[in-house]
Amino acid sequence: MNSPDIPQNRRIVLASRPSGAPTPSNFRLECVPVPKMGAGQVLLRTLWLSLDPYMRGRMSAAPSYALPVAVGDVMVGGTVARVEQSGLEGFSPGDIVLSYDGWQDYALSDGSGLTILPAGMSHPSRALGVLGMPGFTAWYGLLKIGAPIAGETVVVAAASGPVGAVVGQLAKLHGATVVGVAGGAEKCRRVREELGFDTCLDHRAPDFAAQLAAACPKGIDVYFESVGGKVFDVVLPLLNTFARVPVCGLIAHYNDGLYDNKDAVQASDRLPAFMGQILIRRLRVQGFIIMDHYSELYAEFLHDMQPLVEDGRIRVFEDVVDGLENAPQAFIGMLEGKNQGKLLVKVSS
Template sequence: MIANTNRQIVLAARPVGAPKETDFRLVEGPVPPPAEGELLVRTIWLSLDPYMRLRMGTDLRYYPPIPLGDVIVGGAVSRVVESRHPKFAPGDIVDDYTGWQDYAIAQGASARRVNPALGPLSTAVGVLGMPGLTAYLGLVKVGRPAPGDTVVISAASGAVGAVAGQVAKIAGCRVVGIAGGAEKLRYLTQELGFDEAIDRHTDDLPGALAAACPDGIDVYFENVGGPIGDAIYPLLAHGARVVICGGISHYNATEPPKVASHSRADPLHRDRGEGFNIYSYGAHYEHARKRLARWLGKAGSPSRRTSWTASRTRRWRFSASSTGSNFGKLLVRVSAE
């Protein structure tokens, strides 16, 4: 049964620093009808990811900013309520970037049918969705890990870092994760199988990294930047590869980040640093998803999730995803599965 009204979270103001509740506004309106080639979908799981913070700003180097008053962009797992596209039928589960709302119009040309047999529906926006694909393809295509390599991952307990570390272990690497707090460190070593975990709040991060990586760092999966990156780069081994996936330390910055002179690839050591954007690797999605699903089936859920229901929080806790305070994949359950 379709509700009479559609709740939407729209961008009320561009955040300055960390997002505030007043930067968002809850609006209600009619449920939209689908046009030819479109689907009316009801959101089940909404994914909250750090990249959304960039879309709320005015930096055109990433993707077009969200216009003020528009629905906040975001990936979602949804159930088809009404279909005007021949490839989909009511009841199908799909994922698409339909945003923060109860009901949405999805384009039949871009929506992807989700196979519930591969894992829980929430994994379609987690380990089997953009975060998992980012971890797998970033590490494999850019990091190129080899057996015996030392791989260091920042924000290692997050949705991307947790999967990247496990992929590195499967590749036969020694994996060191950086995260904040004792609970996250225990999670990395005891649940995910990382070889070592370092608290990002330690008084001597460079010293802790040097002790954990006595032969240098062969692959660095960069999710944070800032002081963590500054501590990493002097320890890069000859021929190291740096996967520049994200930089959450400066997503809420009000001034341009300062980049240390040594935080560049060193041509004398043949280091290679490469910015990575998952959307450039679309041709590899299905192969990567099948491998991740196979590993998921053997190991159970390979990363935690932090989730809330939409009825419990009107701002949907976005700020946690851009500050690193969340644990694992951050989700909002909007309706029952």
């Protein structure tokens, strides 16, 4: 039992590693005392927690591009936080910062990796979305790898999500024909009507393959991949000569043992044929992890993107979940495609 007199830090830890889709039992809410700030530190109060698909990878012990979260450790995640106490030059109580504090109310920091956000920023949560990691992912993958030119056809997986929504709108601004793919009629409607994609198709439709072919009469020049699975299978035969496929994620496979190839179910190996298509159609297929590019290109991204967001040329959807205790269920739902936009947990106001 914790004394009610001691300020509490609620935190959500990895209770066990999921096998397949995560369940609530893989998470545990703990209450511990708020950590005591030392010299050269700041104490941060989480305001917003970002929930993102990559976190599924961190829950597994399989090798990936980042270390897994240890069982019993706090789940990782990007956050917007307020400085509560400061023992660190350059930070004052009340400053709003972009941080990486994970799924908890309070965290200590020595300042490394913290970015102070502009005072009075109207939507600080955007630092976790369109002006943060998802937006930067969209911008880098589309412009630095996909590089669409006017008149080309760009297909965007997970088109209503925080990456896909920005990819499609940027591609429209570059003069491309943009076809989104999303799960469900309502998502597709919003992508068409509110984000201005030329069209958006529901991958759950039984005739999805035929619909996609009809929507891309000139083939596909850029496929922005974040999903994998059956959407990729349907896209592949439609790729044009010199098509580019930036790969920023494969959410359809995060629960299916993809990375260790345990659960492959196709009867035959399509890898040699895929290499043949890469050759014959001169495809460029390139993976990227946006963390690699912050020092080199984040400033250029912000310079490009901020005016587009401010004047409304790039629109964003946010799905806000209230309360840290609801993060696990929201995260599980996101992996099932239930969110309608950038998923954020409002941890404190």
